[in-house]
Amino acid sequence: EDQVTQSPEALRLQEGESSSLNCSYTVSGLRGLFWYRQDPGKGPEFLFTLYSAGEEKEKERLKATLTKKESFLHITAPKPEDSATYLCAVQAVNYGGSQGNLIFGKGTKLSVKP
Amino acid sequence: GAVVSQHPSRVICKSGTSVKIECRSLDFQATTMFWYRQFPKKSLMLMATSNEGSKATYEQGVEKDKFLINHASLTLSTLTVTSAHPEDSSFYICSARRLVSYNEQFFGPGTRLTVL
Numbered sequence: 001e002d003q004v005t006q007s008p009e010a011l012r013l014q015e016g017e018s019s020s021l022n023c024s025y026t027v028s029g030l031r032g033l034f035w036y037r038q039d040p041g042k043g044p045e046f047l048f049t050l051y052s053a054g055e056e057k058e059k060e061r062l063k064a065t066l067t068k069k070e071s072f073l074h075i076t077a078p079k080p081e082d083s084a085t086y087l088c089a090v091q092a093v094n095y096g097g098s099q100g101n102l103i104f105g106k107g108t109k110l111s112v113k114p
Numbered sequence: 115g116a117v118v119s120q121h122p123s124r125v126i127c128k129s130g131t132s133v134k135i136e137c138r139s140l141d142f143q144a145t146t147m148f149w150y151r152q153f154p155k156k157s158l159m160l161m162a163t164s165n166e167g168s169k170a171t172y173e174q175g176v177e178k179d180k181f182l183i184n185h186a187s188l189t190l191s192t193l194t195v196t197s198a199h200p201e202d203s204s205f206y207i208c209s210a211r212r213l214v215s216y217n218e219q220f221f222g223p224g225t226r227l228t229v230l
Contacts, residue, residue: 032217043207043221044158046116087157091217101148102219104157 002027002092006105013078013112021073021086021108029093033071034102035064036087044087047073078112085109117141118210120222127198128230135193135225137208144210147191148219149183152205164191198229 005024013019025033032051036044048057050066057064061082063074073086089102117140127133137147145166150158162172162183170183180202182194191210195202205226209219 034218036221041205041224041226043118043120043209043224046218046220049218101160101163102158106157 002090002103004088004090004103004105006086006088006108008108009106010109011111013075013110015079015112015114016077018074018076018078020075021088021110023071023073023088023105024069025071025088025090026069027090027092027103031091031093033066034089034091035062035071035073036089038085038087038107040085047086075110078110080112080114083110083112116212116218116220118208118220118222120208120225122225123223124226124228126228126230129199130197132194132196133198133227135195135206135208135227137191137193137210137222139189139210139212139220142210142212143188144191144212145188146211147185148209148211149181149191149193150207150209152207152224158207161193195227198227200229203227203229 003026007022032049035047038044048064053068055066061076065072085107087107089104119138121136147164149161151161152158160173161176162170164170164183164185166185166188172178185191205224207224209221211219
């Protein structure tokens with residue numbers, strides 16, 4: 001069964017304290033891995049797509065990396081405005097139901113204190 | 115680019131009434147739109163996949179007669195919750211996939227439905 005597990009569930013950081021969020025996945029064949037940011041009461045905001053092991057992408061203080069079993073979202077010198085829930089999702093190569101369906105993890109709630 | 119809107123953002127209705135939620139891709143064409151439901155402190159649960167011009171594909175356990183989906187154009191999909199009950203209260207989010215970029219889904223801001 002395709003599955004996505006994110007850890008930790010919650011992470012509290014001081015402003016400037018760098019850290020990483022983990023997304024472990026098991027999927028029959030990976031078409032893509034996605035990172036989203038979600039603020040309370042809002043829809044997810046697209047951050048990155050990763051397609052193959054070894055790929056990395058950066059955006060401001062965020063950097064996403066991918067291996068064959070997991071992805072990391074590294075946050076360098078975070079600021080309070082980085083506080084949000086970060087969602088990881090995978091898209092399998094073959095999905096009998098919906099085409100292009102994303103399988104989401106439960107997210108990591110990040111709080112950055114000033 | 116890649117902006118998705120939803121309307122309304124919040125709706126409160128009485129039990130037994132029907133509610134329609136619109137999802138629009140504002141600056142791109144979307145052959146496929148997805149409807150998700152999210153419970154408090156939980157991740158997104160896919161309800162159905164909506165393909166333009168064809169019937170929606172529903173996930174297991176989702177009642178297609180209760181959650182009516184219409185995808186009449188490349189920029190608009192609607193979700194109608196029929197005969198809503200308090201247990202249908204939730205946060206409903208749509209996403210749209212661009213024609214050009216096959217994999218990426220862009221999400222709307224969500225609709226908070228409260229059924230009294």
